[in-house]
Structures are given as C-alpha cells and as structure tokens.
Amino acid sequence: MRRFGTPLKSSAIKLLLLGSGELGKEVAIEAMRLGVEVVACDRYENAPAMQIAHRSYTFNMRDGAKIREVVEKESAGRRTNFFIVPEIEAIATDTLVELEKEGWRVIPKASATRLTMDRQGIRKLAAEKLKLPTSPYRFASSLEELEAGARAVGFPCVIKPTMSSSGHGQSVARKPADLKKCWKFAMEGTRAHTGKVIVEGFINFDYEITLLTVRHAKGISYCAPVGHIQIDGDYRESWQPHPMTKTALKKAQTIAKTVVGELCGKTGRGIFGVELFVKGDNVLFSELSPRPHDTGMVTMVSQTMSEMELHVRAILDLPILEIPCKPGASVAILAWKSMKNPVYNGIAEALKIPGTHVRIFGKPEVIGHRRMGVALATGKTVAEARKKAMAAARNIRVVTS
Numbered sequence: 001m002r003r004f005g006t007p008l009k010s011s012a013i014k015l016l017l018l019g020s021g022e023l024g025k026e027v028a029i030e031a032m033r034l035g036v037e038v039v040a041c042d043r044y045e046n047a048p049a050m051q052i053a054h055r056s057y058t059f060n061m062r063d064g065a066k067i068r069e070v071v072e073k074e075s076a077g078r079r080t081n082f083f084i085v086p087e088i089e090a091i092a093t094d095t096l097v098e099l100e101k102e103g104w105r106v107i108p109k110a111s112a113t114r115l116t117m118d119r120q121g122i123r124k125l126a127a128e129k130l131k132l133p134t135s136p137y138r139f140a141s142s143l144e145e146l147e148a149g150a151r152a153v154g155f156p157c158v159i160k161p162t163m164s165s166s167g168h169g170q171s172v173a174r175k176p177a178d179l180k181k182c183w184k185f186a187m188e189g190t191r192a193h194t195g196k197v198i199v200e201g202f203i204n205f206d207y208e209i210t211l212l213t214v215r216h217a218k219g220i221s222y223c224a225p226v227g228h229i230q231i232d233g234d235y236r237e238s239w240q241p242h243p244m245t246k247t248a249l250k251k252a253q254t255i256a257k258t259v260v261g262e263l264c265g266k267t268g269r270g271i272f273g274v275e276l277f278v279k280g281d282n283v284l285f286s287e288l289s290p291r292p293h294d295t296g297m298v299t300m301v302s303q304t305m306s307e308m309e310l311h312v313r314a315i316l317d318l319p320i321l322e323i324p325c326k327p328g329a330s331v332a333i334l335a336w337k338s339m340k341n342p343v344y345n346g347i348a349e350a351l352k353i354p355g356t357h358v359r360i361f362g363k364p365e366v367i368g369h370r371r372m373g374v375a376l377a378t379g380k381t382v383a384e385a386r387k388k389a390m391a392a393a394r395n396i397r398v399v400t401s
C-alpha cells in the first residue's frame with residue numbers, strides 16, 4: 001500500500017512535470033490536493049505550472065542530460081514514490097527510456113512517450129501492428145515522395161510534419177499543384193526537422209471525438225466522448241458528452257482499449273486522449289496523447305473528476321470506480337498578436353452568465369497567437385452549455401497592458 005507523505009519532507013511523494021503548460025498546471029493542482037510535492041520544468045520561466053509548483057527548473061525538454069541531472073537531484077536517487085510526468089510531446093524520450101530502465105517511473109511509460117512523439121511511430125503501431133482502421137496514409141521525405149504518396153491516398157489529402165502538434169505545419173492539398181506549397185509549409189512548421197511528413201487521405205467525417213481513456217490499477221475506464229471543433233488543426237471548442245450510436249461508441253472504446261492496452265502493457269498508468277473520426281457507425285483511429293488532452297479541459301466542469309484528477313489517481317494507483325458526466329462545454333480564449341505581460345478584459349462580464357467558469361493560464365507572453373485561457377460552462381443540454389461557454393469566451397479580450 002502506498003503511503004502518502006508530507007510535501008517538502010522526506011516522506012513526500014514527488015511528481016516531476018516535464019512541460020508546465022495549462023494541462024500541467026491542473027495536474028499539479030490535483031496532485032497537491034493529495035499532498036504530493038510538485039516540481040515543474042519548462043523551457044521558459046513562469047510557465048503556468050511553475051507558478052504553483054513547489055520548485056521549478058527552466059531548460060529545454062529536449063536536453064536529455066539536463067533531464068537526468070534534475071531527476072537525480074530531485075529524487076536523490078530514490079526510485080519509489082517519484083514520478084516523471086511528461087506534459088508535452090517534444091521531450092528527450094531516449095533519456096526517459098534509459099531512466100525507466102534504471103528503475104525510475106515514467107508516466108504512462110517511456111516507450112509510449114517515445115512512440116507518440118512521432119506520428120510515424122504511433123500510426124505504424126495502430127494501423128500495421130494492431131490493424132486498427134485509420135485514414136489511408138504514406139510517409140514522405142521529399143517533394144517527389146510526397147507527390148507519389150498523395151497519388152496513392154488520393155485528393156484532397158492532409159499533409160503534416162511527422163513531429164508537430166497543434167496544427168503546426170499542417171495543410172490540405174486539393175490538387176497535385178498544391179503539394180509544393182504544402183511541403184514547404186510542413187518543413188517550416190516541423191518542430192524537430194525530421195524532414196519527413198505524413199500524407200493522409202482527407203476524411204469527410206460526420207464528427208470527431210476525443211475518447212479520454214484511463215489506464216489505472218484495476219484496468220481501463222473511459223470518459224464520455226468529448227466532441228470538438230478544430231480550426232487549422234488547433235482546438236477551439238469542445239463539449240461532453242457527444243452523442244454516439246451504441247455501435248460507434250463500442251467501436252471507439254474497442255479501438256481505445258487496443259491501443260492504450262498495447263502502450264501500457266501491465267505497468268503503464270495514466271490518461272490518454274484517443275482521437276477518433278466518426279462517420280455513421282464507422283470509427284477511424286487518428287492519433288493519441290499519452291497524457292491529458294486539450295479538448296478534455298471541458299472535464300473540469302462536466303465531470304466530478306477532471307481528466308487531470310483521473311491522471312493523478314491513475315499515476316498513484318488510486319481507485320477510479322466510475323466517471324460520472326453532465327453536459328458541459330469549453331471554448332479556448334486566444335490572443336492574436338505577440339505581446340508580453342498580457343491583460344484580460346471582460347472576465348466579470350463572462351462570469352455573469354450562470355454556470356460559467358473561466359480559467360486564465362497565466363502565460364507570461366504571446367508569440368504570434370496563443371491559447372491563453374478557457375471559458376467553461378455547464379447546462380441542461382450540451383447545446384445550452386456550448387452557447388454559454390461561447391458567450392463567455394467572446395466577452396474576454398486579451399490585450400497589451
């Protein structure tokens with residue numbers, strides 16, 4: 001039986017966050033509610049989770065040597081009750097694999113963070129090893145290969161750097177002549193410069209969902225489906241529960257169980273955001289996050305246990321018996337131009353709408369455009385919750401101070 005100790009004392013359970021954004025901030029809050037000591041790391045100072053953590057370190061998460069140094073220092077060599085929790089994709093995953101081999105716990109599991117960091121890893125696992133249905137796809141390392149790949153999957157097609165997130169470098173080609181621009185855009189948007197893209201057939205889905213799936217001590221549980229809208233590959237709005245036919249829901253859960261089961265084996269623990277495209281009763285696997293998902297922020301109001309609380313419970317082998325849900329919605333609050341020290345107008349107006357909540361992440365600056373907060377609402381129906389969350393978000397303006 002795990003003993004829960006006192007933060008900042010030798011008995012403390014420690015959680016080391018690699019990446020300290022808005023999702024990490026909520027994970028930190030949930031962990032702290034159980035008396036866990038939280039150490040937050042990110043590449044810039046005053047990242048959201050750092051602002052509430054017990055301690056923080058500023059360095060690039062791709063710096064494996066630095067990760068090791070912090071792990072060794074913070075754990076003082078202790079492997080039990082010390083959890084390394086990746087919060088972003090771009091991490092020195094080889095170092096995580098080594099640390100895990102040496103006995104440290106990586107959430108959900110080092111191999112899962114490595115496989116999902118690269119679209120090629122997770123797509124091959126899902127489609128080729130596990131034989132799950134996906135969009136038709138090819139990988140390409142040059143414009144010529146992209147042209148051949150696009151011919152194979154057909155037009156329109158979606159082109160994405162193999163290492164990217166939040167829609168960076170992603171574009172749609174409607175005809176062969178578009179490919180040159182798409183290739184260039186992908187090469188500029190890639191985070192790791194793998195020089196590689198995935199080209200996928202464009203799926204004309206009825207809707208897409210995130211099926212939050214949690215692997216805990218007693219097995220696998222699902223949250224109610226989260227529906228969402230993405231613009232340019234970036235999340236703008238989500239809601240829960242999204243209605244699905246019994247057949248489609250069953251298929252979605254089976255896909256989630258297959259891939260999460262494979263990634264976790266016997267020892268992996270944590271929540272996953274399994275992204276699925278649905279057309280009629282057909283369900284396709286798209287991709288997955290081995291951590292809380294941005295579209296899942298709605299669970300901060302729609303579930304009594306948010307996706308972050310579920311993540312923490314799973315990490316600590318605590319019971320997850322049922323996951324009740326009521327209608328809720330979330331709308332991203334965006335800033336549209338670069339600025340330091342942003343200011344938020346309209347929060348009081350937003351909160352005049354009954355059943356509405358606002359979370360401001362506290363990001364110290366904006367470069368280009370950035371998600372800065374989220375408006376959340378509950379309602380008798382999802383439609384009502386969406387309307388309220390949208391109205392609340394529209395009230396809030398991020399401006400220069």
Ligand SMILES: Nc1ncnc2c1ncn2[C@@H]1O[C@H](COP(=O)(O)OP(=O)(O)O)[C@@H](O)[C@H]1O
Binds near residue numbers: 168204232275
């Ligand atoms: N093959 C596809 N067909 C149609 N829409 C797609 C396809 N791939 C991605 N999209 C849209 O773009 C969004 C972002 O793509 P995704 O692969 O999830 O990238 P990211 O890692 O940036 O989230 C998806 O949620 C979906 O709305």
Ligand SMILES: [Mg+2]
Binds near residue numbers: 287
């Ligand atoms: Mg996605």
